[in-house]
Amino acid sequence: MSFNSLGLADAILKAVSTQGYSTPTPIQKKVIPVILEGKDVLASAQTGTGKTAGFTLPILQILTSGQQLRNRPIRSLILTPTRELAAQIFENVKDYSKFLDIKPAVIFGGVNQNPQVQTLRSGVDILIATPGRLLDLQNQGLLSLAKVEILVLDEADRMLDMGFLRDIKKILNILPIKRQNLLFSATFSKEIKQLAQGILNHPITVEATPGNTTAEMVNHKIYRVDKGKKTELIIKLIMDGNWQQVLVFTRTKHGANKLCEKMQKKGLTAAAIHGNKTQGARTKALAGFKDAAIRVLVATDIAARGLDIPLLPHVVNFELPNISEDYIHRIGRTGRAGSSGDAISLVSHDEEEYVKGIEKLLGHRLTSEVIPGFEQSVMSRQELEAVIQANKQQQRPPSGNRDKTKRPSNRNNNRGRN
Ligand code: AMP
Secondary structure (H helix, E strand, O other), X not given: XXXXXXXXXXXXXXXHHHOOOOOOOHHHHHHHHHHHOOOOEEEEOOOOOOHHHHHHHHHHHHHHHOXXXXXXOOOEEEEOOOHHHHHHHHHHHHHHOOOOOOOXXXXXXXXXXXXXXXXXXOOOOEEEEOHHHHHHHHHOOOOOOOOOOEEEEOOHHHHHHOOOHXXXXXXXXXXXXXXXXXXXXXXXXXXXXXXXXXXXXXXXXXXXXXXXXXXXXXXXXXXXXXXXXXXXXXXXXXXXXXXXXXXXXXXXXXXXXXXXXXXXXXXXXXXXXXXXXXXXHHHHHHHHHHOOOOOEEEEOHHHHOOOOOOOOOEEEEOOOOOOHHXXXXXXXXXXXXXXXXXXXXXXXXXXXXXXXXXXXXHOOOOEEEXXXXXXXXXOOHHHHHHHHHHHHHHHOXXXXXXXXOOOOOOOOOOHHHO
16 A cells, blocks of 8 residues: 555655655554544554654645635644654654645744744744643733644643643633544553543544554563663673664663763763753754764653654663553654564563563563573562562652652653653
8 A cells, every 4th residue: 555545635745755655654544544534533653653644644635725824823733742752743744744835833841932932923834832832822822723623632641641631621722612633642541531532522543553562573572680780781782782773761860861871981872861951952862863973872751752763773671661551652662664673671670560560561471581691690589579669669759749640750840841
């Protein structure tokens, strides 16, 4: 099947072929015709499936096939949880609309609002935004959403994790009632289903992968190792395997910095990307990683969300996430759009229960390998229990700040940053 049979205009097809895409990805095949019919969509698709083109191409088609309005009111609003994702979607929309008379723009927090306001003043057809900055500018009367025809909520699960539910509700209240709604989410939790029910009108459900399974092309592998030997092992894996582009996940910002420094000391070019880094530092790190000037990008879950790094061969979990679904998000960055990839996890004694959770979610066991010299030491049942308990204590947020969604990390401290 080619893009030609999807009913897209020549100018869109030309942009697609300029990108080098020959066939639509599974999510694109399913979702493009449904969006073109004007239906609401509930799509399960993680980063790497080609979901951005999946919603952008039909939106471009819809916006350019009807009568275009003078002075370009915002006709499509794409909401995303992070500024990185917003910036990436903006780049994609620009690429796909290259041969059309369409003006996209992006707004997000953490940077001066004036250039964004200037752009909005001159008229914008498609606005990509993070919720906080959108509401800010709306409250200042600097933008109008009265003409929005198509709303996209991208990575809706992460928006909820980051505490954006109230902002989303406020935004929904200022949008016209009659509109088309597209909700994309990597996972379908109870909360997502509730949100979908409140927003979508007789939606068509589209799945890129059945349920919560991961990309089939990913080889999952775990190395059981003592906590204290993880750094040495990861450096060995990267060097011996001659891995040139590795994305490494740590659970904390501090852990990301520490690991990065240790790698640099061993001569690996590495950069850390997390919520405490400035927008400039994050953009620079990501650009360096993409240009191969940086070999290892060490990231926390939230910072890595939505990064568009095509054909990433290796993703390493230096620490496993304590929420199984985050494993899916993390490894969504490898084995993308048709290429294969390795998802490697370093597992210490205290992380065994996370392995169980991930295996349950994936529906299969993770293959375990051992590197000589890095065998996990034997622990008695009591010692193991003590480590697990200590770990649980560490994970627990201070009382009074208990997170009802069980996602303590970054939830509040990232909110204002986007
Ligand atoms: P996304 O899931 O939207 O983040 O897209 C993941 C990557 O796949 C991006 O780098 C896109 O440029 C790429 N991509 C999107 N659609 C296709 C396609 N039909 N064929 C090949 N690559 C694609």
